[in-house]
Amino acid sequence: SRGVLLCSLTAELTVHGLYSAGDDVVQLTPSNFNREVMQSDSLWLVEFYAPWCGHCQSLTPEWKKAATALKGVVKVGAVDADQHKSLGGQYGVRGFPTIKIFGANKNKPDDYQGGRSSQAIVEAALSALRSLVKDRLSGKAGGSDYSRQSGSGSGSSGGSKKDVVELTDDNFDKTVLDSDDVWLVEFFAPWCGHCKNLEPEWAAAASEVKDQTNNKVHLGAVDATVHQGLASRYGIRGFPTIKIFRKGEEPEDYQGGRTRSDIVARALDLFSDNAPAPELHEILGEDVFKKICDDQQLCVIAVLPHILDTGAAGRNGYLEVMMKMAEKYKKKMWGWLWTQAGDQMDLESSLGIGGFGYPAMAAINARKMKFALLKGSFSESGIHEFLRELSMGRGSTATIGGGALPKVHSVEPWDGKDGELPMEDYIDLSDVDLDDLGKDEL
Numbered sequence: 018s019r020g021v022l023l024c025s026l027t028a029e030l031t032v033h034g035l036y037s038a039g040d041d042v043v044q045l046t047p048s049n050f051n052r053e054v055m056q057s058d059s060l061w062l063v064e065f066y067a068p069w070c071g072h073c074q075s076l077t078p079e080w081k082k083a084a085t086a087l088k089g090v091v092k093v094g095a096v097d098a099d100q101h102k103s104l105g106g107q108y109g110v111r112g113f114p115t116i117k118i119f120g121a122n123k124n125k126p127d128d129y130q131g132g133r134s135s136q137a138i139v140e141a142a143l144s145a146l147r148s149l150v151k152d153r154l155s156g157k158a159g160g161s162d163y164s165r166q167s168g169s170g171s172g173s174s175g176g177s178k179k180d181v182v183e184l185t186d187d188n189f190d191k192t193v194l195d196s197d198d199v200w201l202v203e204f205f206a207p208w209c210g211h212c213k214n215l216e217p218e219w220a221a222a223a224s225e226v227k228d229q230t231n232n233k234v235h236l237g238a239v240d241a242t243v244h245q246g247l248a249s250r251y252g253i254r255g256f257p258t259i260k261i262f263r264k265g266e267e268p269e270d271y272q273g274g275r276t277r278s279d280i281v282a283r284a285l286d287l288f289s290d291n292a293p294a295p296e297l298h299e300i301l302g303e304d305v306f307k308k309i310c311d312d313q314q315l316c317v318i319a320v321l322p323h324i325l326d327t328g329a330a331g332r333n334g335y336l337e338v339m340m341k342m343a344e345k346y347k348k349k350m351w352g353w354l355w356t357q358a359g360d361q362m363d364l365e366s367s368l369g370i371g372g373f374g375y376p377a378m379a380a381i382n383a384r385k386m387k388f389a390l391l392k393g394s395f396s397e398s399g400i401h402e403f404l405r406e407l408s409m410g411r412g413s414t415a416t417i418g419g420g421a422l423p424k425v426h427s428v429e430p431w432d433g434k435d436g437e438l439p440m441e442d443y444i445d446l447s448d449v450d451l452d453d454l455g456k457d458e459l
Contacts, residue, residue: 112313294340310352338395
């Protein structure tokens, strides 16, 4: 029925991830990640996955087997990065599955590059554990930096105030408004009881956010009883008041909770919002095409006119439209690809592209072997409407021709220049005496 077709492209699985409470794999979320991993002295292997990702589904039994084998020795966890995009974005996760090793310095995890069998995973874990123990023995490292800094016993302030930036009437504009980074700013009064309760949470969150966003999100504080110009400018009527500042936007009231975990979670969401757009790849061969379309929920593909038809300026105009759309939909973590008309005929044929001219666009769900075609204009508004409908589970879809991803051919990358017509064979007449033409040979 039409209702079934409409939601087939982007509807997520309704299962609760790939792991359950009965597994030895610890299910990690933004609310427990800091407590379980960052403040732990244990070595952690963490898989970032999406429930719809075929490679993740294949890894699941091996990951569970490795977790059971490493029980009590190395911690093994998993993050549903499709559900918890802020956590995936925080660690630069662009494809699934991504595996990270959290060792001595939890703020700088290592990428796991080994095989996907339980044997390979266990061997890598033990190797990393051996290195960790050697470092501790030599006095190089030990435990989580954050757990030692923040502490958890009675009398602890919960964090160091050094990472909360003191903001004043004099430095506010230069520090906050002129910054390309995101700022959460607390306006407080020294006599305010609620402000005193917030202070240790704000300090602890500032340290954590600084580390986990590579210093791209900052927490500041304004004593509104001293810097009354700022308090007046932003209409501060009660304490504490927290506002969010992003470059080029009006300040936004923070509406979240007042605990460290609440503040950190909101900061990480803001970090994800402010992250760079996905890369736009030219389809040059099988590897990039299959990886992006297999590992992402959706890959958006443009088939652009031949360079002889548009020149460099025309092509760059189309690519600019695509990059703007990639920026607009970056939180979806989709893949973005393009090719020149005629370079990938198998791909065009499987998607039914070409019959109505170029540029053309398709969105592919490789897991379901379904695709949808852009029927409107190849413009910001036309593509936005096309992708918005898909993201809401609407729009007609079809099965990819042949029921499998098409063969992709290796091509040379575009050099960024206008195209040149091929040189045809020709006769060089420069040495011919035209007066002799037509005379009979004696």
